[in-house]
């Protein structure tokens with residue numbers, strides 16, 4: 001049943017000022033309230049549209065002042081502090097009497113921070129067959145089956161009210177700044193920018209552009225002798241750049257001497273490319289300008305990553321992660337054997353040790369197949385689809401939220417607020433989501449494919465790809481290959497039939 005009269009419940013809570021903090025004045029509090037509500041309503045309506053629900057009513061609830069906790073008398077004669085929530089009660093009653101046929105909220109804990117509120121909601125949801133659909137923007141509110149209900153109870157149990165509220169409010173503040181591309185604030189400054197306002201500092205910006213150019217091999221400040229020593233394909237080494245910066249007495253932020261690590265660190269910051277980072281992930285464009293254009297900066301990062309990896313023979317062998325052992329099902333690894341490089345179901349890595357293939361044979365055959373595929377229009381169309389798949393900010397936000405939730409969950413289990421089965425169930429659900437988000441985020445495929453498909457001659461573009469990039473292309477085409485045992489009757493010849501594409 002798709003709800004046609006859903007209620008959208010919006011709730012904002014107000015953190016009480018801590019000791020020594022000034023009480024926010026009423027106008028500022030109001031402004032904060034409408035901002036938070038505005039975002040929640042936008043998110044809630046977007047979710048409704050996506051699900052095909054129709055929102056009949058929006059109930060904003062401000063539990064920040066007028067509806068703060070009140071001391072009420074309980075049936076046994078004692079008194080207790082209870083949050084009085086007319087908005088939530090109105091939504092519940094509407095769901096119970098059929099005025100509304102579904103509920104959307106921002107997050108489970110906007111709906112019920114108090115376990116008693118949740119139990120009331122569960123009662124209403126379960127009073128109808130099929131259950132009344134309820135959902136939330138963050139995905140935390142699911143009551144459509146017993147597992148969902150258990151999960152919701154666990155999540156509400158997880159709440160350690162005071163500390164959690166404070167933490168979340170700080171987090172949301174940062175999220176808001178991040179979403180608006182504003183600087184994170186705080187006392188320290190990153191190389192290239194002022195601490196206050198995140199304004200570029202021109203002398204440092206110049207050094208950042210220089211570092212990028214030296215890594216990319218197109219700097220025009222080298223002497224002819226220096227230039228002769230730099231392979232434009234590989235760029236200048238970080239050690240060499242650091243040595244030159246030291247020689248020129250170029251200051252760092254901390255006053256420490258330049259080293260390869262600090263050169264890598266200053267140029268790797270997304271802020272340099274005008275991108276806003278949050279919890280280690282780029283969340284979008286920043287309000288400040290790029291010092292190094294984004295595509296150039298991406299190239300720098302890719303080069304540094306490639307350098308880092310090139311020491312690793314397993315990653316130079318681009319079919320690592322593509323070939324699978326037909327006997328035991330583990331992936332084969334690039335391996336430096338006595339008879340040259342090969343892919344092996346490596347015993348030291350827990351493999352059966354029985355399947356191996358000479359690296360050149362397998363690579364030549366897969367390359368032959370890829371080049372053939374790249375000549376086909378339908379294949380190119382498929383690759384273009386993958387190339388257009390952008391990792392959305394939504395995925396990043398989801399990942400951050402899930403990771404935070406996992407931490408909270410572990411804390412709750414440690415404090416014995418959860419039994420082990422409850423903890424395990426909740427953890428399993430969250431971990432699965434995290435795994436999926438991570439897989440999306442770490443995929444290099446879109447970037448690599450865009451570059452490949454932009455090449456005038458796609459086959460020529462392939463020949464210029466780094467080993468890790470080749471792997472991305474192969475994996476965009478096939479899930480991988482099973483490697484069959486070598487038929488000894490064939491002598492030393494390689495039978496291409498040993499590589500069998502497997503089903504995803």
Ligand SMILES: [Zn+2]
Pocket residue numbers: 325326327328329330345351352353354355
């Ligand atoms: Zn094996």
